Amino acid sequence: MLLRFTKMHGLGNDFMVLDLVSQHAHILPKHAKQWGDRHTGIGFDQLLIVEAPTNPDVDFRYRIFNADGSEVQQCGNGARCFARFVLDKRLTMKRQLRVETLGGIIELDMRADGHVSVNMGPPRLEPAQVPFQADAQAISYAVESDGQTLQLAVLSMGNPHGVLRVDDVDQAPVHSLGPQLEHHPRFPQRANIGFLQVVDRHHARLRVWERGAGETQACGTGSCAAAVAAISQGWMDSPVQVDLPGGRLTIEWAGPGMPVMMTGPAVRVYEGQVRL
Numbered sequence: 001m002l003l004r005f006t007k008m009h010g011l012g013n014d015f016m017v018l019d020l021v022s023q024h025a026h027i028l029p030k031h032a033k034q035w036g037d038r039h040t041g042i043g044f045d046q047l048l049i050v051e052a053p054t055n056p057d058v059d060f061r062y063r064i065f066n067a068d069g070s071e072v073q074q075c076g077n078g079a080r081c082f083a084r085f086v087l088d089k090r091l092t093m094k095r096q097l098r099v100e101t102l103g104g105i106i107e108l109d110m111r112a113d114g115h116v117s118v119n120m121g122p123p124r125l126e127p128a129q130v131p132f133q134a135d136a137q138a139i140s141y142a143v144e145s146d147g148q149t150l151q152l153a154v155l156s157m158g159n160p161h162g163v164l165r166v167d168d169v170d171q172a173p174v175h176s177l178g179p180q181l182e183h184h185p186r187f188p189q190r191a192n193i194g195f196l197q198v199v200d201r202h203h204a205r206l207r208v209w210e211r212g213a214g215e216t217q218a219c220g221t222g223s224c225a226a227a228v229a230a231i232s233q234g235w236m237d238s239p240v241q242v243d244l245p246g247g248r249l250t251i252e253w254a255g256p257g258m259p260v261m262m263t264g265p266a267v268r269v270y271e272g273q274v275r276l
Contacts, residue, residue: 001025001276006085007042007269010077012217012246014269016044017085020051021060025276029069035274036067042274045213048078050086058098058105060086066212073103074158076220080116080266083108088268103158117263120221123228124156125256131160133186139232145180152181153229157260159211160191161225165235169197169205178209192219196226198235205243217246224260227251 003025006017016035018027027049035041044067051061062082064075082099086092087110095110107119127134132154134141143152143162153163162181166172172195181193190211197205208222209215223242230236231253239252249264 002273003276004271004273005042006271007044008081008085008267009246009269010080010218010220010266011244011249011264013046013077013219014044014217015046015048015078015081016042017048017081018050019085019089019091020049021091027065029065029071031276032065032067033069036069042272045210045216046072046075046078048075048082048085050082050091053100055100055105058100059092059094060097061100063102066210068212070212071102072159072212074101074106074120074221076118076120076157076222076224076262077218077264077266079106079108079118079220080264083110083116083118084266084268101158103156106158111263114265115263116266117261118220120157120224120260120262122257122259123225123253127154130154130156130191131188132191133188140229143181143184143186145177145184150181153225153233154191155225155228157221157224157228159221160187160189161194161222162187162191163194163196163226163229166195166197169195169207172197172207174207174209174215178215182209182211192222192225194219194222194226194229196230198230201237202239203241203243204230204236207245218244218249220249220262220264223249223251224253224262228253228260231255
């Protein structure tokens with residue numbers, strides 16, 4: 001059986017996108033792992049699956065698998081690619097969409113300039129909602145890792161994030177400390193780890209070690225989490241321009257209880273077919 005797919009990227013965070021509205025197949029974690037290998041498969045950070053909704057109040061269902069086969073709740077860069085994909089494939093003519101994910105319902109808006117704005121919903125700051133093991137909610141937590149104590153902001157953007165402020169992202173120990181914190185016992189479902197450099201009140205640099213994917217060129221939910229952490233701790237003000245290795249995202253957040261808005265590009269790379 002051959003399945004049509006599209007390769008896309010959002011600031012270098014790359015995706016294989018499958019339309020399972022007009023095509024019919026049962027995708028398993030082993031397929032994502034096989035296709036995600038950059039040497040023997042298609043290669044991607046995440047596999048995005050477009051499905052018909054199970055909720056009558058939304059337009060589509062959106063599922064996400066990491067390259068290691070694990071299914072995750074949310075992917076911000078993927079959400080922007082999702083919006084462009086369903087419009088390009090004429091699965092909808094609507095430019096404002098409500099989409100069902102494992103992490104909740106998100107709202108997508110395709111702008112006239114080709115960028116996509118995503119209403120990611122309010123951040124979840126209670127430790128139990130992340131989930132993260134802590135006695136009480138705080139703006140940051142002392143976390144022991146590899147013999148050192150780190151101050152880590154912790155929140156969920158539909159998936160768990162830890163944000164660590166660093167002086168220089170170019171020198172940050174992303175590939176050593178990232179996996180240690182991803183698998184830290186205080187994160188029972190693992191976590192995405194952001195290394196945040198504050199440049200000024202509205203400009204930050206960020207590298208993200210993604211749960212199940214390693215360091216990626218960009219992470220939309222990671223950018224949202226970093227902006228929320230920086231604003232909460234008084235380091236920055238909304239809107240925040242976040243520069244990642246793959247490019248820039250704009251994040252807006254008005255404070256606790258308010259939704260996080262993320263705006264950035266989504267690009268189609270090529271079309272292909274894969275045998276299931």
